[in-house]
Amino acid sequence: MLSSLVHIVTIVPPPMVTLKHISSNGIGSRCCMENFLEKKKENLKLCSTNKKMKSGNVKVSVREQVSPLFNVDNKEVATLNGKLQEQLREREMVLTDGIGIVRFIKGKVFLITGATGFLAKVLIEKILRTVPDVGKIYLLIKAKDKDAALQRIQTEIINTELFKRLRQTHGKSHQKFLLSKLVPVVGNLCESNLGMDMGIADKIANEVDIIINSGCNTTFDERFDVSLNTNTLGPCRFLSFAKTCRKLKLFLHVSTAYVNGERQGIALEKPFYKGDSIAREKAASENPMTPFPLLDVEGEVKMAFDASKAFQDNIVAKEMKEYGQQRARSYGWQDTYVFTKAMGEMMIDSQREEIPVVIIRPSVIESTYSEPIPGWIEGIRMLDPLLVSYAKGQLTGFPIDAKGIIDTVSIFLRHA
Ligand SMILES: NC(=O)c1ccc[n+]([C@@H]2O[C@H](COP(=O)([O-])OP(=O)(O)OC[C@H]3O[C@@H](n4cnc5c(N)ncnc54)[C@H](OP(=O)(O)O)[C@@H]3O)[C@@H](O)[C@H]2O)c1
Numbered sequence: 001m002l003s004s005l006v007h008i009v010t011i012v013p014p015p016m017v018t019l020k021h022i023s024s025n026g027i028g029s030r031c032c033m034e035n036f037l038e039k040k041k042e043n044l045k046l047c048s049t050n051k052k053m054k055s056g057n058v059k060v061s062v063r064e065q066v067s068p069l070f071n072v073d074n075k076e077v078a079t080l081n082g083k084l085q086e087q088l089r090e091r092e093m094v095l096t097d098g099i100g101i102v103r104f105i106k107g108k109v110f111l112i113t114g115a116t117g118f119l120a121k122v123l124i125e126k127i128l129r130t131v132p133d134v135g136k137i138y139l140l141i142k143a144k145d146k147d148a149a150l151q152r153i154q155t156e157i158i159n160t161e162l163f164k165r166l167r168q169t170h171g172k173s174h175q176k177f178l179l180s181k182l183v184p185v186v187g188n189l190c191e192s193n194l195g196m197d198m199g200i201a202d203k204i205a206n207e208v209d210i211i212i213n214s215g216c217n218t219t220f221d222e223r224f225d226v227s228l229n230t231n232t233l234g235p236c237r238f239l240s241f242a243k244t245c246r247k248l249k250l251f252l253h254v255s256t257a258y259v260n261g262e263r264q265g266i267a268l269e270k271p272f273y274k275g276d277s278i279a280r281e282k283a284a285s286e287n288p289m290t291p292f293p294l295l296d297v298e299g300e301v302k303m304a305f306d307a308s309k310a311f312q313d314n315i316v317a318k319e320m321k322e323y324g325q326q327r328a329r330s331y332g333w334q335d336t337y338v339f340t341k342a343m344g345e346m347m348i349d350s351q352r353e354e355i356p357v358v359i360i361r362p363s364v365i366e367s368t369y370s371e372p373i374p375g376w377i378e379g380i381r382m383l384d385p386l387l388v389s390y391a392k393g394q395l396t397g398f399p400i401d402a403k404g405i406i407d408t409v410s411i412f413l414r415h416a
Helices: 033-055 064-065 073-097 101-105 118-130 146-160 160-182 198-207 224-242 278-286 297-310 313-330 337-353 384-391
Strands: 006-011 019-020 110-113 137-143 183-184 210-213 251-255 265-268 357-362 364-366 407-410
Touching: 033 210, 033 384, 110 118, 110 384, 118 146, 118 160, 137 146, 146 160, 146 183, 224 251, 224 297, 224 313, 224 337, 251 337, 297 313, 297 337, 313 337, 337 357
Parallel strands: 006 357, 110 137, 110 210, 137 183, 210 251, 251 357, 364 407
Antiparallel strands: 019 265
16 A cells, blocks of 8 residues: 555644644744743743752652651652653553554664664664564664774764663663664765665665665755755665665655745645645645746756856855755745755655655654653754753843744654
């Protein structure tokens, strides 16, 4: 069934699984900015009240009154409760197995790009923790050789705090376990045959069941040619490789909710076809008789590469950044990143043939909720600078449309 369809899933918390709420500024809906900041404020107030109560010994908890022997403080009890609940939840999920994802993943071989990035790292940890009998996970990583790729796996993936739970579970043998599963593959989405050595490419093509393309250039105002190469042509190269894989069951491509560009109101998720654009859609809705040029993806690629050769070295980067922004806006997307991601989706759709494709479009991804560790996030980006400076009291003003809507999703992954 999968082979005849492109599945597009927007990752927002339930119940908004298939509908995407878009505000007047094109940003999806989760809660109003006003309410959001108010809630943060309340939380902060609550924290400071709790602190005061503790330091002033104003209140003695029921537990302390009942049993002076029970000298564990509230925080520890809450942590223990949380851990217990989480363990029960995990056990329940393993027992019930939801819609069968765990069963499906057992023994399956993966090829994943973007493993050193924020999203794929969490996914890899989750797979290894919940399905330890998964098959090999090949990780396509930019590196000069296999040793350097392995070094990146160690320093940027398995030695990070995110993998703490796995280290605890497997104790002394954790390195052995992790390295028996994670296989470094030197490669690059921007090179032909993904920059892979022919021997390893053949081996993967024989073994791989699931391909996940999370690799991406996430800079909003990247040079047009650079962004196109990774986000539009990269998925095409990956898809070409997927066609050589003998037992492939799934090609999962990670896109973004913001490919919806400046669409307004509530919009049903739908795939992009070649020629589509947000501006064309808008023009047609305003006046169906107005002609609007079809978006020519190959034409955009050719123009960008030609333009990059035409500029002098000292101005090429600046000019190509501006060019990308200008082309994105002229077709109704807000920046080069989402424009090239949308074109990546179009290329996948036009070239997939019989490949079973799923495209997911997460909104802004924020920290973990509770597992493997609460509040884990990498770097300060997206909404984080806003939250951090607000929490520190440094953000005294932020000009917004009070009815504007923000759309974030936790990177907390639960199997269904
Ligand atoms: N984070 C979010 O809030 C968010 C929201 C919506 C959608 N998404 C989507 O989720 C996916 C992952 O995002 P992320 O936040 O994890 O991004 P990220 O942290 O910026 O990581 C990007 C990853 O892609 C790799 N990569 C970049 N260019 C590559 C190339 N030419 N060949 C091979 N690998 C390459 C990077 O490798 P290096 O380390 O070698 O550079 C890195 O591992 C993206 O498709 C993004 O569009 C993210």
